[in-house]
Structures are given as structure tokens and as C-alpha cells.
Amino acid sequence: MPIKWLLDASAVLAWLQEERGAEVVDEVLDDSAIASVNAAEVLHKLVGQGASPEQANEILTRLAIPIVDFSNEHLRHAARFSRVSGLSLGDRTCLAIAEQMGITAVTADQRWSSLGARVRLIREVSTHA
Numbered sequence: 001m002p003i004k005w006l007l008d009a010s011a012v013l014a015w016l017q018e019e020r021g022a023e024v025v026d027e028v029l030d031d032s033a034i035a036s037v038n039a040a041e042v043l044h045k046l047v048g049q050g051a052s053p054e055q056a057n058e059i060l061t062r063l064a065i066p067i068v069d070f071s072n073e074h075l076r077h078a079a080r081f082s083r084v085s086g087l088s089l090g091d092r093t094c095l096a097i098a099e100q101m102g103i104t105a106v107t108a109d110q111r112w113s114s115l116g117a118r119v120r121l122i123r124e125v126s127t128h129a
Contacts, residue, residue: 022122
């Protein structure tokens with residue numbers, strides 16, 4: 001099955017922790033991949049929450065989603081997002097790889113909706129009055 005979605009670490013973590021928006025991730029999971037940098041973020045977060053490195057790796061392995069390596073080609077695409085304030089390396093990586101692959105990035109990060117990139121938010125954009 002072709003990859004249609006690239007999951008940000010925030011989307012994977014929301015799904016693993018059954019947070020709001022997990023149902024959106026569940027809809028796209030079978031047609032998704034994750035960037036290697038974002039997979040490393042998921043592992044880091046799981047270990048920070050008390051999992052051993054081995055347990056964290058096992059959790060990621062059980063997801064059985066393809067991991068896309070961050071390449072020199074993706075590096076050039078990531079530069080496009082370097083001037084956007086507030087984006088982490090993982091954010092820029094996910095956006096760049098999704099753009100280069102011609103697929104949609106899936107995230108919980110509402111700031112991405114204003115970047116002009118193909119993005120699917122797992123939670124509705126909140127408005128503050």
C-alpha cells in the first residue's frame with residue numbers, strides 16, 4: 001500500500017497515549033510512515049516517561065510503520081522551513097519529507113496549519129478570545 005501520510009511525533013504520541021485526536025491517527029495509520037528524526041523523538045519521549053530504551057524500541061517496532069531516513073534531499077527541503085519561528089528540527093524534518101514525497105504531514109501542532117504545507121491536524125484549531 002502506498003504511503004499517503006507522514007506522522008509527526010506528536011501524532012504518534014497522541015495515538016499511543018489515547019489522547020484527543022488519536023482517532024484521526026487511527027484512520028491514517030495503515031497508510032503512514034514516520035521520519036527517522038520523528039521516530040527518535042517518540043523514543044526520547046517514551047524513555048522520558050519511564051520506559052526503558054528497549055521497551056520504547058519495542059513499542060515503536062510494534063507500530064509497524066515504515067521509517068523514512070532523513071536524507072540530503074530532505075535536508076534541502078527542510079531549509080524552506082528554517083525561518084519559521086517555533087519549529088523544531090523534528091517539525092522541519094517532518095514537513096520537509098512530506099513535501100518532498102508529495103504527501104500530507106499529520107500532527108497535533110496547530111501552528112503548522114498556517115505554513116502553506118499539506119498538513120492534517122489531529123485536533124481542531126483552537127481559538128482564544
